[in-house]
Amino acid sequence: MIVFPLLWFLFSTISTSSHQNTLVCNETEKRALLSFKHTLSDPAHRLSSWSTHEDCCGWNGVYCHNITGRVIKLDLRNLGSSNFSLGGKVSPALLQLEFLNYLNLSGNNFGGTPIPGFLGSMRSLTYLDLSFASFGGLIPPQLGNLSNLQHLKLGGGVSFYEPQLYVENLGWISHLSSLEFLTMYEVDLQREVHWLESTSMLSSLSELYLVACELDNMSPSLGYVNFTSLTGLSLPWNHFNHEIPNWLFNLSTCHILLNGLDLSYNQLTGQIPEYLGNLSSLEYLVLYGNRLNGTLPSSLWRLSNLVYLDIGNNSLAGTISEVHFNKLSKLKYLDMSSASLIFKVKSNWVPPFQLEEMWMNSCQMGPHFPTWLETQTSLRYLDISKSGIVDIAPKWFWKWASHIDRRLIDLSDNQISGNLSGVLLNNTYIDLSSNCFMGELPRLSPQVSLLNMANNSFSGPISPFLCQKLNGKSNLEILDMSTNNLSGELSHCWTYWQSLTRLNLGNNNLSGKIPDSMGSLFELEALHLHNNRLSGDIPPSLRNCKSLGLLDLGGNKLSGNLPSWMGERTTLVALSLRSNKLIGNIPPQICWLSSLIILDVANNSLSGTIPKCFNNFSLMATIGTEDDSFSVFEYYYDYYYYYYRYIGAPNYENLILVTKGKESEYKSILKLVRSIDLSSNDLWGSIPIEISSLSGLEFLNLSCNNLMGTIPEKMGRMKALESLDLSRNHLSGEIPQSMKNLSFLSHLNLSYNNFSGRIPSSTQLQSFDAFSYIGNAELCGAPLTKNCTEDEDFQGIDVIDENEGGSEILWFHIGMGLGFIVGFWGVCGALLLKKAWRHAYFHFLYRVKDWVYVAIAIRLNRLQNNLRVFLNFKAQKL
Ligand SMILES: *[C@@H]1O[C@H](CO)[C@@H](O)[C@H](O)[C@H]1NC(C)=O
Ligand SMILES: *[C@@H]1O[C@H](CO)[C@@H](O)[C@H](O)[C@H]1NC(C)=O
Ligand SMILES: *[C@@H]1O[C@H](CO)[C@@H](O)[C@H](O)[C@H]1NC(C)=O
Numbered sequence: 001m002i003v004f005p006l007l008w009f010l011f012s013t014i015s016t017s018s019h020q021n022t023l024v025c026n027e028t029e030k031r032a033l034l035s036f037k038h039t040l041s042d043p044a045h046r047l048s049s050w051s052t053h054e055d056c057c058g059w060n061g062v063y064c065h066n067i068t069g070r071v072i073k074l075d076l077r078n079l080g081s082s083n084f085s086l087g088g089k090v091s092p093a094l095l096q097l098e099f100l101n102y103l104n105l106s107g108n109n110f111g112g113t114p115i116p117g118f119l120g121s122m123r124s125l126t127y128l129d130l131s132f133a134s135f136g137g138l139i140p141p142q143l144g145n146l147s148n149l150q151h152l153k154l155g156g157g158v159s160f161y162e163p164q165l166y167v168e169n170l171g172w173i174s175h176l177s178s179l180e181f182l183t184m185y186e187v188d189l190q191r192e193v194h195w196l197e198s199t200s201m202l203s204s205l206s207e208l209y210l211v212a213c214e215l216d217n218m219s220p221s222l223g224y225v226n227f228t229s230l231t232g233l234s235l236p237w238n239h240f241n242h243e244i245p246n247w248l249f250n251l252s253t254c255h256i257l258l259n260g261l262d263l264s265y266n267q268l269t270g271q272i273p274e275y276l277g278n279l280s281s282l283e284y285l286v287l288y289g290n291r292l293n294g295t296l297p298s299s300l301w302r303l304s305n306l307v308y309l310d311i312g313n314n315s316l317a318g319t320i321s322e323v324h325f326n327k328l329s330k331l332k333y334l335d336m337s338s339a340s341l342i343f344k345v346k347s348n349w350v351p352p353f354q355l356e357e358m359w360m361n362s363c364q365m366g367p368h369f370p371t372w373l374e375t376q377t378s379l380r381y382l383d384i385s386k387s388g389i390v391d392i393a394p395k396w397f398w399k400w401a402s403h404i405d406r407r408l409i410d411l412s413d414n415q416i417s418g419n420l421s422g423v424l425l426n427n428t429y430i431d432l433s434s435n436c437f438m439g440e441l442p443r444l445s446p447q448v449s450l451l452n453m454a455n456n457s458f459s460g461p462i463s464p465f466l467c468q469k470l471n472g473k474s475n476l477e478i479l480d481m482s483t484n485n486l487s488g489e490l491s492h493c494w495t496y497w498q499s500l501t502r503l504n505l506g507n508n509n510l511s512g513k514i515p516d517s518m519g520s521l522f523e524l525e526a527l528h529l530h531n532n533r534l535s536g537d538i539p540p541s542l543r544n545c546k547s548l549g550l551l552d553l554g555g556n557k558l559s560g561n562l563p564s565w566m567g568e569r570t571t572l573v574a575l576s577l578r579s580n581k582l583i584g585n586i587p588p589q590i591c592w593l594s595s596l597i598i599l600d601v602a603n604n605s606l607s608g609t610i611p612k613c614f615n616n617f618s619l620m621a622t623i624g625t626e627d628d629s630f631s632v633f634e635y636y637y638d639y640y641y642y643y644y645r646y647i648g649a650p651n652y653e654n655l656i657l658v659t660k661g662k663e664s665e666y667k668s669i670l671k672l673v674r675s676i677d678l679s680s681n682d683l684w685g686s687i688p689i690e691i692s693s694l695s696g697l698e699f700l701n702l703s704c705n706n707l708m709g710t711i712p713e714k715m716g717r718m719k720a721l722e723s724l725d726l727s728r729n730h731l732s733g734e735i736p737q738s739m740k741n742l743s744f745l746s747h748l749n750l751s752y753n754n755f756s757g758r759i760p761s762s763t764q765l766q767s768f769d770a771f772s773y774i775g776n777a778e779l780c781g782a783p784l785t786k787n788c789t790e791d792e793d794f795q796g797i798d799v800i801d802e803n804e805g806g807s808e809i810l811w812f813h814i815g816m817g818l819g820f821i822v823g824f825w826g827v828c829g830a831l832l833l834k835k836a837w838r839h840a841y842f843h844f845l846y847r848v849k850d851w852v853y854v855a856i857a858i859r860l861n862r863l864q865n866n867l868r869v870f871l872n873f874k875a876q877k878l
């Protein structure tokens with residue numbers, strides 16, 4: 001056993017050294033490679049060895065035949081970030097590499113340029129991979145000349161403004177008589193109605209992947225389909241909205257579909273056909289995310305080779321019990337999430353399988369805890385959230401859960417109880433939120449990256465948790481323990497948790513000061529400590545949290561000044577210090593926060609005047625603008641990928657704001673909110689006219705202060721205002737005529753001031769009832785009952801400039817529409833969506849490797865940015 005590897009080692013050293021001695025590359029080919037390099041861009045100098053080495057067979061990515069020394073393989077795939085991409089022009093010099101049989105340019109970035117047609121003349125190619133390399137435009141039909149080609153991979157990587165790859169027709173593909181593997185990502189195939197016929201002509205084709213290719217019909221136009229060697233068929237993310245077609249039945253009678261069938265993320269209707277059970281060699285069956293209904297066919301349970309069964313997110317009905325799984329001993333992956341199925345097995349069931357992943361969110365498994373999980377020794381992803389479990393978590397569970405490398409434990413949204421004191425949590429992602437867990441907090445192993453225990457009944461002091469001795473450096477990034485009964489001081493142990501990016505301890509009973517050591521959380525982006533009993537100053541050390549985007553310290557007993565250093569934390573987007581005991585002025589430095597969209601310091605004892613520089617809040621001064629800094633509001637879990645796409649809904653930060661006179665929780669919509677709330681303080685002086693330039697501001701509340709003077713004449717410029725509260729001040733003068741232009745205003749309170757004169761007539765201002773205006777003795781006209789005398793009946797001059805207006809309003813309408821939709825989902829649907837879409841397929845990425853995620857994450861980012869630029873551009877054009 002030991003001799004063999006040793007021999008092999010000796011042999012391989014001898015053989016490599018010998019071929020190093022004999023191999024010298026062909027001069028012509030060397031020159032060809034150099035001119036190929038010449039037209040490429042290579043910012044990361046990946047091809048630097050191409051100039052230094054004499055022998056081109058030793059160049060990075062170049063492989064020569066071990067006897068003839070001719071170049072046979074060119075592997076320039078980019079596995080790293082987009083920074084390592086090659087780009088530029090693919091030179092026809094490649095044609096001189098007569099014996100090249102392998103060309104891999106995947107993961108590079110050719111900026112939407114077309115695939116060069118000359119590739120069709122490289123007759124010796126057997127492998128051609130141009131996927132995720134940002135090629136765009138028409139796929140050259142010349143590729144049909146590659147009669148030796150066995151693997152072809154195209155598509156993917158183009159950004160929003162670059163042209164997608166497309167075909168006019170796929171006739172050329174039927175000439176690829178040796179083709180065994182065909183993969184296309186995001187290639188627009190909708191012009192080719194005969195895609196099925198063209199591909200089924202390929203008699204050697206064994207795997208066909210057409211991912212997100214705009215296909216809408218799986219019915220053969222000739223009435224039959226003649227795949228002869230197909231073992232795998234993957235057509236996810238297309239637009240099929242019919243029933244699962246019968247021709248698959250023919251594949252089943254021929255027993256050829258061996259490997260897998262993936263029709264996920266379409267809109268397939270009807271039932272899962274009984275004949276699928278005849279595909280007896282099927283290992284992967286993926287029907288996730290369709291509209292399939294009815295019950296599961298009994299034949300399904302005969303598929304004894306199934307490794308991967310994914311029928312989640314459909315409208316399937318019926319009860320599944322242990323007998324169904326009798327033959328599925330090879331099952332490793334089971335997804336029945338959101339499929340409206342009932343999963344009912346005996347507590348002493350010993351399943352024949354050993355699962356690695358189990359996604360059962362929203363599948364009715366309760367009310368008893370699934371005790372059979374104890375038999376599953378290899379399970380790495382466990383999601384039984386929202387599954388109707390009302391039970392105590394059994395004693396063995398936590399020990400079981402901490403064993404081996406279990407990455408995800410998601411028990412959220414059940415009524416699971418139990419005491420976690422002394423338990424060690426040892427998983428990368430742990431979500432226990434919205435259950436009935438109680439007792440003291442558990443301990444953590446360093447590998448925990450996400451811990452959500454919000455909305456339970458954990459109690460006792462928090463410091464033993466924070467100061468626990470970790471067996472290594474913590475990886476905790478997200479910690480949510482909000483809405484529990486935790487008490488005590490925040491401790492001085494924050495230096496242990498330096499990888500934290502998001503921390504939520506809101507709605508507990510924490511007391512004492514905010515410790516200085518929190519300033520060591522350098523990565524912190526969001527900090528919620530709201531609704532506790534914290535006292536003392538806001539510690540100056542927090543200025544070290546250089547990434548802080550959201551700071552919510554509302555509902556505590558914090559005293560001292562609103563610190564002026566806060567102006568240095570220019571990453572801040574949302575700041576809530578409401579309902580504390582802060583004193584002193586609002587420091588003008590606060591205006592340095594040009595990304596701020598939410599400023600809430602209501603209900604403190606702040607005095608002095610409102611700084612005149614609020615017009616520096618530039619994101620409140622424009623309508624519909626997005627900003628990179630808004631990324632603080634949403635975050636993603638890295639297991640949400642299927643193929644190369646991020647498929648989960650993001651997780652959202654939340655903030656309680658008082659808008660339109662009532663408290664509301666804002667989540668996914670948060671980035672659309674623009675709000676200033678300075679109410680219930682001791683502010684005096686006048687309302688600075690600068691505030692009226694905040695034309696994107698939606699909510700302005702200055703009520704219950706000692707403000708004097710008049711409403712700025714140009715208030716009507718704040719066209720986005722939905723809610724304006726100036727009540728209970730000493731404001732006087734007339735209500736400016738420009739306020740007639742506030743067409744989105746739906747909440748107005750000017751009561752208890754000294755306003756006088758006629759309320760300007762507009763449908764908007766008269767639509768409020770008299771309570772909006774009462775307590776102003778000199779105010780007259782509708783909706784007040786007091787009639788105006790002739791003196792008061794002066795209609796002021798409309799101060800609004802003629803040339804601003806219409807277009808912005810129109811654009812804002814569009815924004816409002818979006819805002820409304822997002823808002824609706826934000827309030828009602830975010831939670832639902834998050835779970836319903838959660839779907840991790842790490843194991844199923846059987847053809848796509850990690851590098852694609854990186855490439856795509858970057859691409860998604862780019863796409864978002866581009867979309868933004870595009871929308872802004874549109875807004876300007878309107
Ligand atoms: C090098 O390649 C050229 C072009 O393919 C060919 O004509 C020539 O014979 C090759 N030289 C050797 C030594 O193989
Ligand atoms: C050359 O490569 C072929 C195929 O890769 C292999 O079978 C053969 O053993 C190699 N010959 C030498 C001398 O390494
Ligand atoms: C890529 O380059 C950018 C700008 O040059 C840099 O900020 C970033 O850190 C680089 N990323 C990687 C993964 O090297």
Ligand SMILES: *[C@@H]1O[C@H](CO)[C@@H](O)[C@H](O)[C@H]1NC(C)=O
Nearest residue numbers: 077104106127128129151849
């Ligand atoms: C090309 O490289 C990518 C990236 O590693 C890899 O996934 C793919 O299998 C390669 N293509 C071929 C045809 O070998």
Ligand SMILES: *[C@@H]1O[C@H](CO)[C@@H](O)[C@H](O)[C@H]1NC(C)=O
Nearest residue numbers: 120121141142143144145172
């Ligand atoms: C390749 O295909 C094109 C179009 O399909 C054809 O015109 C051409 O003659 C073929 N042969 C070569 C060597 O390019």
Ligand SMILES: *[C@@H]1O[C@H](CO)[C@@H](O)[C@H](O)[C@H]1NC(C)=O
Nearest residue numbers: 223224225226246247248250
């Ligand atoms: C199934 O195969 C038979 C013959 O092999 C053929 O006549 C029939 O049309 C095929 N059905 C479909 C839907 O392709």
Ligand SMILES: *[C@@H]1O[C@H](CO)[C@@H](O)[C@H](O)[C@H]1NC(C)=O
Nearest residue numbers: 201202203224225226227228
């Ligand atoms: C299906 O393809 C095979 C091989 O290409 C061929 O022999 C057979 O005649 C075809 N059948 C139909 C119905 O087209």
Ligand SMILES: *[C@@H]1O[C@H](CO)[C@@H](O)[C@H](O)[C@H]1NC(C)=O
Nearest residue numbers: 269270271291292293294295
């Ligand atoms: C399945 O949905 C279709 C509509 O898509 C409906 O006509 C049919 O009655 C449903 N079947 C069952 C069993 O619910």
Ligand SMILES: *[C@@H]1O[C@H](CO)[C@@H](O)[C@H](O)[C@H]1NC(C)=O
Nearest residue numbers: 402403404405406426445447
């Ligand atoms: C925690 O998990 C790791 C694997 O991720 C494992 O090696 C270790 O033994 C576990 N620790 C305990 C205490 O179970």
Ligand SMILES: *[C@@H]1O[C@H](CO)[C@@H](O)[C@H](O)[C@H]1NC(C)=O
Nearest residue numbers: 781782784785786787788789
């Ligand atoms: C206000 O004027 C209307 C007619 O313009 C009159 O009917 C009404 O009685 C007056 N109300 C008061 C309180 O004077």
